[in-house]
Amino acid sequence: MNSGFTERILDSLLAHYQPILDLGTGEIIGCEALARYRAEDGSVVSLGPVIEQIEQEPANLRVLLHRLLACVSRDAIPLFNRYPHFYVSVNVPPVALGGGHGRRVLEELGLDRYLRNLVIEITERQALGDVGREALAIARELGMRVSVDDFGTGHSGLLQLVGLRCDTLKLDRSLIESLVTDPTTQRLLRGIVALAAALRVNLVAEGVETPDQAMFLRAAGVDYGQGWLWSKAVPAEQLELLLQKP
Ligand code: G
Numbered sequence: 001m002n003s004g005f006t007e008r009i010l011d012s013l014l015a016h017y018q019p020i021l022d023l024g025t026g027e028i029i030g031c032e033a034l035a036r037y038r039a040e041d042g043s044v045v046s047l048g049p050v051i052e053q054i055e056q057e058p059a060n061l062r063v064l065l066h067r068l069l070a071c072v073s074r075d076a077i078p079l080f081n082r083y084p085h086f087y088v089s090v091n092v093p094p095v096a097l098g099g100g101h102g103r104r105v106l107e108e109l110g111l112d113r114y115l116r117n118l119v120i121e122i123t124e125r126q127a128l129g130d131v132g133r134e135a136l137a138i139a140r141e142l143g144m145r146v147s148v149d150d151f152g153t154g155h156s157g158l159l160q161l162v163g164l165r166c167d168t169l170k171l172d173r174s175l176i177e178s179l180v181t182d183p184t185t186q187r188l189l190r191g192i193v194a195l196a197a198a199l200r201v202n203l204v205a206e207g208v209e210t211p212d213q214a215m216f217l218r219a220a221g222v223d224y225g226q227g228w229l230w231s232k233a234v235p236a237e238q239l240e241l242l243l244q245k246p
């Protein structure tokens, strides 16, 4: 592995924020922090293609979490002060939370006073593993809410999920893609809405791209949505402008 490359990426890490909206009122209730880095040509690019390389070294994941939360601390604390119910959902590598590291970082960055404004996002797959479970327990103990990402991608042991005590399920984009045209997906969605109601968890639909999808989701009883229909992930200054819109 080219560790110089990884180091450079982590050094230039920044966060963009994608709004999460109430499908009923259109109000922005929170956002997801998505990690980006500045490429050599100055453009800001997604971490997606290089994340596997970064993940090879657990120490990198701690650096990643630290950098990401440093961005959240700088960008979002003013928003938390202005909008007390506004939250930032952060994709957290579960190993990075353990051993007291999560707590230390939150304290160091002054985020320990804003734990109610933070949501930890862990993928369905991670959430069902031992390290993921431990991370969820730590997050809850700290007072953060927990969101299961990529729900519906096929890894879920439903019964296991019931035991997770999460606050939110994020419906995977793949499900939303086929929603308007595929009756099987529509039935599946109704089942998930019923499940979410029984478990008393919120549902956020990810990857909403069209008004049809949004209408369908709302009619089916999904309360919240996120996707390009409303906004891509944007820099903090733009998020602030979006929040000021009536
Ligand atoms: O699974 P996770 O929530 O971490 O995925 C977020 C990714 O999905 C980001 O890279 C983001 O840019 C992308 N994304 C966000 N909204 C949309 C959308 O409406 N359509 C598509 N195709 N991708 C999206």
Ligand code: MN
Binding pocket: 032, 091, 121, 149
């Ligand atoms: Mn996510």
